[in-house]
Amino acid sequence: MYQDTGVAMDVDVEGKQLHVRLPKELFTKLKVKCAYEGTSIQDYVVALIAESMGENPVGKGSILIIDDETILRESLRDSLKDTHNVTTAETGQEALGLIRKQDFDILIVDVRLPDKTGLQVLKEVKETKPYIRSIVITAYPSVELAVEAMKQGAVDYLIKPVRVDDLQKIIWETLRNIKKAKGAGAGRAELTAEPTG
Numbered sequence: 001m002y003q004d005t006g007v008a009m010d011v012d013v014e015g016k017q018l019h020v021r022l023p024k025e026l027f028t029k030l031k032v033k034c035a036y037e038g039t040s041i042q043d044y045v046v047a048l049i050a051e052s053m054g055e056n057p058v059g060k061g062s063i064l065i066i067d068d069e070t071i072l073r074e075s076l077r078d079s080l081k082d083t084h085n086v087t088t089a090e091t092g093q094e095a096l097g098l099i100r101k102q103d104f105d106i107l108i109v110d111v112r113l114p115d116k117t118g119l120q121v122l123k124e125v126k127e128t129k130p131y132i133r134s135i136v137i138t139a140y141p142s143v144e145l146a147v148e149a150m151k152q153g154a155v156d157y158l159i160k161p162v163r164v165d166d167l168q169k170i171i172w173e174t175l176r177n178i179k180k181a182k183g184a185g186a187g188r189a190e191l192t193a194e195p196t197g
Contacts, residue, residue, distance in 0.1 A: 020045070039176070047176070060084050061175045062103065066095040066121065067110040067137070072160070076108065079164040084171065092116035099125055104132055106174055108167070111138040111145060119145075122152035133174050137162055 006023035022030065034044050061084045067073040068090050077086045087104070089095035092113045099107075107125065109118040122134055136149040139160040146157045155177075156170045 039180070043176075043180070061105040061171060061178075063087070063106045063108060063171065064089060064095060064098060064104045065108045066090075066092065066113065066118065067108075068112075068114050069110070072110075072162075076162065076164070076167070080168070080171070083168070090114075092118070092121040095121055096124060099129060099132070103129070105178055106171060107132060107134040109134055109136055111136060111140065111149075119148055119152055122149070122154065126153050133178065135167070135170055135174075 006026065008021040010019040030041055034041050063080060063084045063086050065073055065076050065086060065088045073088050077088050080086050087098060089098055092115050109121055111118040118136060125132055130153070134154045136154045136157045137160055138145065141159045149157050155174050158167065
């Protein structure tokens with residue numbers, strides 16, 4: 001038992017198993033939280049453990065940042081390059097050329113680009129590679145723009161200046177959803193959680 005929490009744990013190192021027994025009330029809260037977040041209890045707990053150890057269970061994502069503002073583009077690249085594979089593009093055409101040659105998990109796309117809008121880029125990507133997720137960033141927010149971005153498949157819409165912590169959380173959540181959709185996760189250690197009492 002862990003300090004009056006009612007939580008008990010058994011570890012089988014050889015079998016790579018961790019069994020957690022939770023009080024019924026705590027187990028119910030965990031089930032509700034996981035259902036709300038659209039994840040399994042196992043995936044949720046594995047993510048917590050990995051994140052507490054400075055890792056992320058979904059691995060590095062492949063990200064394309066599309067923004068004509070050099071300082072912002074390079075700043076985002078520098079902030080994300082240690083945790084993801086990051087490529088950058090200054091224009092919509094340059095981005096579409098890169099997307100034709102390479103698959104990306106996530107696009108971070110500015111709405112205003114010199115040659116075409118970020119929404120035009122999203123529309124073209126949606127037609128050719130609909131599995132690529134996108135996050136729209138803009139210095140000129142509006143409700144109409146946010147709605148249109150979501151219609152083009154954006155998973156989120158951020159207003160500049162972009163807080164890197166917020167962006168990173170959205171990226172990790174999006175990568176988790178991509179991994180879940182691909183049915184990944186084979187070969188993980190077994191984790192079980194059950195209510196006690």
